[in-house]
Amino acid sequence: MAKGNPILQNGVISEWITPVTTLNNELGIRSLADYKAKARYIPEGSPGGYRSAEKVYKDIDAETIIEQVKAAGIRGKGGAGFPAGLKWSFVPKNHPGPKYLAINADEGEPGTFKDRFILEDCPHRLIEGAMIACKAFGAHDAFCYIRGEFYDAIAILDRAVKEAYAAGILGDKPFGVDYPMHFTVHTGAGAYICGEETSMLSSIMGERGHPRMKPPFPAVEGLWRKPTIINNVETIATVPAVFDAGPDWFTRRGTEKSPGIKLVSVSGCVRNPGWWEVEYGVPISTIIDELAGGLKPGRKLKAVIPGGSSCPLLQPAFADTPFDYESVMKAGSMLGSAAMIVLDDTVDIVKVMHNFSHFYAHESCGKCTPCREGTRWMLMIHERILAGGGSPADLELLKDIVNGIEAKSFCPLGDAAAWPVKSAVNRYAEDYERYFKAAQAEIESTGNPLAEAG
Amino acid sequence: MARKPIEYVEIEIDGQAVKVPANQVVLWSARELGYDIPHFCAHRWLVPYGACRMCLVKVEAGGRMMPKLQTSCSLMPAEGMKIWTKDPEVIQARREQLEFHLLNHPLECPVCDKGGECMLQDQTRDHGMGEGRFREQKRIRPDASMNPYIRLNYKRCIHCKRCVNYASDIDGSYFLQFVDRGAETYIESFDDPAAAPRFSGNVIDMCPVGALTAKSYRFTMGRPWEQELKPSIGALDSVGANIWLNARLGDVARIVPRDNPTVENGMLDDATRFGWEFIEDPRRLTRALVRGEEETRVSRLAGETEAGRILGRIVNEHGPGSVGLLAGAGLNTEEYLALKLFAGRVLNTSYYNLGDCMSSIEVPDDATLATVGSGFTTIEGILNAATVLTLGCDLFEEAPSLGLRLDIAARRGLLRLLNARSQQSGIDRFAELSLDYPFGGLLRFVRGLTNALTGQGEVPPEVTPLAERLRQAGEDCAIVCGDEVWLSEDPPTVLKALAALREAIAQASPDTKAVYLNPVYKSVNSAGALLVNCFERLTDGRLEGVTAPVGCLGKVLEAAAAGKLKALVIFDKDVLVRYQHRDVVEKALKNVEAVIYCGAFPNATSERAHVHLPLGTWAHREGFVINLEWRVQKRLVASIDSVAPSVLDVVNGIAAAMGQSPVAADLPALRAQLARVIPGLPTNTLDDLPDQGLPFSPKPPALDRLKASTDLPAEVAAPDGQLLLTPKRFLYNDREEIRFSRVFDKIPKPFYAFLNPADAAKLGVSDGEWIGLGGGHELELPVQLAAWVRPGSVVVNDYYLAQPANRLAGAAPAAVAVKKLAGVGKD
Ligand SMILES: Cc1cc2nc3c(=O)[nH]c(=O)nc-3n(C[C@H](O)[C@H](O)[C@H](O)COP(=O)(O)O)c2cc1C
């Protein structure tokens, strides 16, 4: 594993980890002047932002851009890990346009906090990435859909966009090249579902944030029924480095199938929650121990949720799993948006699932039946169990509900609601059983007929 | 037709090789083949939505099993695809989804109006697991009113979103919308109290459960299985929407669509759907009214005797041709024959006119009959045409279901809609081009457009963009015209100009294989009336004792006004209000010795009658009507207690009083006579006439090429300080169906003087203030500002009894003085 420079992040020094690369290596390069003067694409590179975009606009044709991004093996950082270059190549070549780029800055997945720092600390990196991406598939307009709660990020990005327009970087002739490029900041209103790509498109268009039927896929018919590429903020922010450091800088890092680097956000029962950029393939335990400061003294690991609240819980036995898409999948979970939630032995999984169920019942858009009804049902069952009204039949019931939602709901939000519960009832049944035993004991001591009915 | 023939692909369903249309989702194809795939959110009007997840099937495509079950409502078939609808995995999925649907459903079937015709009930029986496992609190929210017709029972809603999708994608009114999120989602209406609902009732049929119900039906009208259903035809327009008249225990309970995909496709307008109370309204005449010194109510028989006595005396004294007979266009076709026989054999007159469209003087000539009787296409043909040109009509008001279907087709890019008329209309919203011209300028516009295409004669500049598009009309083109033809001074002239336009398009557009002309008639049986009225010209057959009419409506009324006729017999036609030249009617009614009126309800004309004889409503009278595509459609009598006479009853009654034999023994006898001279019409009882109707081709006189005039009438313009009076037909007006059905009392009716805001500003009037129209303020109306009104015009409802437009209209175009009325309005 390649060693990078020591990096200071959230107060932790680690030599294991490749330094923040796609970002700047100093916090808070917000102004255009700073970005142009100080920002580096890779730690070992020379400073000077917008170099990549200028090079791309002046010298590199669309096909080559896509080739390079493909060669770097950049995978989507928003959750599914779909190769970015490949996605861009799906846009119909001879479409007369307009075509659009929609950048997903909804950052709604519980546990995820990484896009916000790109928006706040290095907004120009995102704009630069967007410019390159747009040229790759022939778009002239980028929308950045930011969740409404990110007040600061919205203001900061807005200012950066204005600066870029004023400097002629955005506008009719970026870098004097006849390739008009426009960037619009669009805010959401706090709905998790609007992070799902088709709902995001509906929301940008002013419609109700409901997912749409695929096909047609957005790359063919997206915003206003025109070809639209949707990428996560981090994905787009990773792109400029490819045109400075070259694709093999990425392929030298990470694993074969998950090359390059990824931001992880670590939260939960660790001493030092925070976010770091790591190579794919670092063991999960390394991230927890070396970066996040390990567990609190005397605690034992109970579960790791590797990719945000939508992912199944992993038992401690899988702590050494390499952190890349394939290995995490093999272990029985998902890398998702790399939002690692660490749970120690003081945590009651039933309460965690109650919390998650509450989130998903609240955030289900209500379009499709299994998710709309199933999430509410799971929530109510957890409420009842916590209130002392559970019985072993509830475990079977939860399994059935999960079955009815999984792979049968309209969009992946349903799956996201089902997976953690599915893993909890299968892998942490003893946590539930404790409640059932207590409830049974209560019945036996009081003969409460109501409890029996539950 | 323009649409490509349907291609088929072979797929396998449950191991069975089947051929299915390549352009239709698997759900519908499988269901048509008898495979029971449950569904809620899918609806044949809507685009696939994929929300309810009931229609999941197992799929192998391209030789690979798809990892997830697929929603068949969104699955397009592909050659070699394999589908499983009864696989254990599929059955399990259905049970799961059904269980989810039922979690929050109140299961109050015993008190729910949908019970018995509820998709959720049916599917639970067929696919459910028979037991509930939900022990938590159900979701509740109080009922709400969606609009004057519809009530929402929130608890029953299963969130299929059919209704919301309908309101946004089909009728485009957006009157329903989802609010909130997830399981708390509920439906809210954006009910604009000033706007009258037009197509809202269709959501009641679409709602798969009892969440949306008709206020006029729920709780009071019984259960679906108690209803006796009779096929009938909506009276609103010349499309002739196919409906079921539902009656329970002898009373009408509701009207629901009969879903004829080739006619109205189940898309009922609210006026047709909710307009049934009039059938049994107490204001309907059940006895005769005789006005001598004073007004007396007598039995029907006594009334007919009195009418017979009067008419007998007049015919005796004044000989043949002394009585005039008029009939509206809402009667059944065989009833027109009864009237024709009555005129010829009993009244001994050829002064008669049946129907309403050719309100001109002379009987339509051969060229006119050839224009309407050939070269038309079916409703489907219109909808399948590559280009549709609507001229001089507002289809949303004149033929709502046709308008809506064209609107949807244009929105989905299935056809090109072009459009020209005297003011903007609802159908403009998805039209490629919409032009307007002053009211009364239709003939000038049509001839100008024809000239532009043929390169002969004068071409007004405004027609050019339309002519350009018509030069590339695509494979076929349908011209649909409407009210402005019938409101013109001489409809036959306009029709012949349209026929010339049809030929000009065919010549000018090289790729176009066919051009059709489809007039939208004024009434449900205008075509039937025209057919019988003019059958001498349409067939070689002769009926004994029947003479051809000497002229049209205008001719009869003018003869009466001139004192030539001594009596007028009027069947179901409020001529005093409905004929443009009110002065002529006034004079006619005054100058005859007697007016005999026959109709279900009192109206302006009947009040001038010496004898008013009762007549059943269309729900009381069996017969067949003919729609704008010349489809013969049947109306059976509703299963209701009230009985009311038919036209045949009345004419036989009068004949008997005159000492004459009946014109026909019964309706089958009439039909037999009619079918003998006009082959293709139903004979005998209507049992043989299929429910979905029978296409019929009139045989108009053959014609050599039409010699069309290229002369442009003068441009229409109102003098300074005046506005062009534009009477316009609206869905809600003073028709009997509306006036005597209480449900419509709550609907805001368009009884206004509609003014363009620019004209209103010049006059210094605003919304709700009153204006007087005409030198003597013949019409006094409140103003409503409307951007759709062409500047320089004032639009008024053409059927408003309190302020009838024909006090002013006369021959179109009419310019009128307009003045603000001080001290009235803005209450
Ligand atoms: C319910 C749901 C929520 C999502 N939320 C986000 C989000 O907040 N941010 C994001 O980038 N992607 C989110 N995604 C993933 C996006 O749908 C999409 O895959 C992603 O933005 C594509 O970008 P990428 O290819 O660059 O990863 C979400 C997906 C689902 C199903």
Ligand code: SF4
């Ligand atoms: S799974 Fe269904 S209800 Fe849930 S968010 Fe997606 S579409 Fe909406």
Ligand code: SF4
């Ligand atoms: S009201 Fe009826 S049609 Fe509308 S969403 Fe609910 S169940 Fe579906």
Ligand code: FES
């Ligand atoms: S019918 Fe297919 S999802 Fe509802």
